Amino acid sequence: MGQITLEKVTKRFGDVEVIPPLDLTIEDGEFCVFVGPSGCGKSTLLRLIAGLEDITSGVIGIDGNDASRTPPAKRGLAMVFQSYALYPHMSVRKNIAFPMKMAGVPQDEQARRIDSAAKALNLTDYLDRRPGQLSGGQRQRVAIGRAIVREPAAFLFDEPLSNLDAALRVGMRLEISELHERLKTTMIYVTHDQVEAMTMADKIVVLRAGHIEQVGTPLELYRAPRNLFVAGFIGSPKMNLIEGDAARQHDAATIGVRPEHIDVVDDGPWQGKVGVAEHLGSDTFLHVHGTGLADIVTVRATGEVGLRHGDTVSLAPRAEHIHRFDASGLRIA
Amino acid sequence: MATQHSRSAARFMMAPAVILLLGWMLVPLTMTLWFSFRNYFPLRPDRVPGWAGFSNFERFISSSAFWPSVQTTLVIVGGVLVITIVLGVALALLLDQPMWGQGIVRILVIAPFFVMPTVSALVWKNMFMDPTNGLLAHLWRFFGAEPLAWLSEAPTVSIVMIVSWQWLPFATLILLTAVQSLDGEQLEASEMDGASPLSRFYHIILPHLSRAITIVVLIQTIFLLSIFAEIYVTTGGAFGTRTLTYLIFQRVLESQNVGLGSAGGVYAIILANIVAIFLMRIVGKNLDR
């Protein structure tokens, strides 16, 4: 079991309110991602759930029990830190065994759980090494192993992949997703990378300045961002946000069109000159200037497109994919 | 950044150290302050103890021993500081150069710091500065000079020499650490700019060392103001080597004039605190980083 509820949770550091009253429910077995720019309070929120920081007011419930004042050790949660936070003076085996030793798990049971975790994480050959002798990816797996053996109510991940290089990051992303499929345990995952959020989450919580901007499945956020902030944050490349006449034609203060929803046509409503064209093979990103709509309009054309710097293009947004926002930045349904 | 729980635990765990040091500071300090306003002769039943007002403070300053002791203190502290800093900078620069057996030379240079003060004082006094059998006397005679009775003819100079020998390693070690943290590229850049070795020393190395030098000066001053064993073992305060510390020691323990000695103690505490304030500023600034 691992349902986590936050009711009117706030956090102040002195006079600064970093988390204004906030309500959120994370269901048992859910993979929930907190995403937002740096300083949005997502890590603080995770540390409040972990118990590493006190909440100023409100209630944190774990499986229906009030855990607001429970010390971290007693909450039954496991955490994987950005820096991995492995114990440098212990072997991998002892690192993984540490939480079980603290919980007083019998020796033979410890050995059994270490074996199965090591097998699942490809660590069997490294059990007697020190963390200092491992690569970044291996250390990350040890940290996950240490979390798994506790059989926690929920896993907390604090930007676990940001210290890895790009190739390793994609691999570890898959491993964590597979782990979730297998264990079906609640996971809360903090990241500033919206790609990680989109690919891994059952539920995404977008945060800004301690506020929840929107909660939903990845596709809900993609299809119907509730406001301009979410619209700009989710999706890559970023959604084009256009103000002025073009927006007024749609009875909105701002309209948003994702790059993949703009087609290069022979005779469209928008014209401009190609600035940089990024040829990825599978796609081509065109940065179009001089449309009079925005400084740059980004277009994602499928496949190889023979356009170069300086070419004039004509663009057509797909009408069914135009997002409309009012003057206060909220979505118009 | 922590929970209420860990904050109260922290307060609890800090308590023993804080309480002990608070007691160590306040109890004797209050007693010294109290005694300094009293007439108090523990071994003289004929002298009635009583309130003395500021008379101890006045008498301590106006006694004929006071100003000479201040002068001796200043000469010893100043002399040792100049010698250790100048030689320390030179040694630090020398030891920073590439050479064979650097580790061993470092050990040789540092060794005097680990010699107990009573040992170094006695060894210097008897085996080096003795006018008949001392090694320096042998050396003087070898060059045909009349051997010097160091500790009676040049007592303050002798003590400065002994104490400098003890503290030179400390200055050298700290300055060497500072020299080694100097950015090599900065020196190379100045070399490219055509700076001579001398101007490199004045414009780059010395400014870089200024912080370390300040710290050496302050820390050594605090320790040097209270040197005791070196005088106790060599001259016992005779021949004008009575420092302020030694004068107070004599008033309190030798002549058992506790009131007068305590007034002197209060002066010493004030003096040490003036130096301490400067040191704390530097250390405090460093903490913020």
Added chain:
Amino acid sequence: MARAVTPRRKALNTAISWAVGLLIFFPILWTILTSFKTEAEAIADPPLFLNFSWTLENYAVVQERSDYMRFLWNSVIIAGGSTVLGVMIAVPAAWSMAFVPSRRTKDILLWMLSTKMLPAVGVLYPIYLICIEFGLLDSRAALVVILMLINLPIIVWMLYTYFREIPGEILEASRMDGAGLKEEILYVLTPMAIPGIASTLLLNFILAWNEAFWTLNLTAANAAPLTAFIASYSSPEGLFYAKLSAASTMAIAPILILGWFSQKQLVRGLTFGAVK
């Protein structure tokens, strides 16, 4: 950055440095050599360097006449006891300041440092009086406590600077893993800080061993450590150079050896982290 230099330059550096190093070390070397001479050889003119009849007689005489072992034992108890006691008190305090800093932490650290600057002579009589009052004059217990107190600020500071280098996340991880405060300090912090704690122990042992104000003023026959033992050679035994040298060598040898291991920590410990 070590820059390439010509072998000639390097040879010159080596020669000068060794000459200066040996000159500074010479008084110690001379003491050690003299301790193996007979009294007559010790004052021979011209002085004898290595061409004398080596003897261990002086060491035997010193031990026999003045019971060196008893002083040594007092030194070990006083220096060791005060250091261990100090570290036991300082570890929790340094943990608090390094990992749960508050607005007052800096002030407390600086205040602790300021107690170190209290001139001993200013509080000599009160301490003397307190020792008499509690029957602790000339006792090892009194010196253990006093030397612990005068070195406590340095111990706290050194441990604090070492602890600050340990990432807080590791301690938080242990809390998440179910460790209480005791387990956190015992199983995670202390093992990680072993090198720092060891150097702190070492440096403070040396400082306590060499302390020569309180040990001279508060001891007589019973609790006197080596500092007082040597001071008793002040006169007239000091004129027996060979025996003085043997006694001195025995007093400094243990600490010279320990000191060589601690030269790096010396800078950190005595400058309160202000020079790195």
